[in-house]
Amino acid sequence: MNKPCAFPGCPAVLAKGVRYCADHKQRGVASDDQHRPGSAQRGYNTRWHKLRNATLAAQPLCYRCQELGLTTPATLVHHKDSNPFNSRAENLLSLCRSCHTLIHNGERGA
Secondary structure, X not given: OOEEOOOOOOOOEEOOOOOOOOOOHXXXXXXXXXXXXXXXXXXXXXXHHHHHHHHXXXXXXXXXXXXXXXXXXOOEEEEOOOOOOOOOHHHEEEEOHHHHHXXXXXXXXX
């Protein structure tokens, strides 16, 4: 399903998964970042960094890669329910950057 460019007032119609037209891509992304809350406000504070490091130490390999029979070092910790304030151990997965990106792109419909 096609949808309009996310830049206010732009009439361009885009394919699914594309947020900004070519004319507004750079300005739109910069605008999104300006209005985004800081990392601590999004739940990624000192307590999170300690928990992240402990999770990676306990689960040093990417969970999804292991399911595929691969041995890939994990570099990120993912919240299964996408809630950064829900940092219970059973809600966390150690992932490589590629798998983490795939999960998030899938959640956003890209």
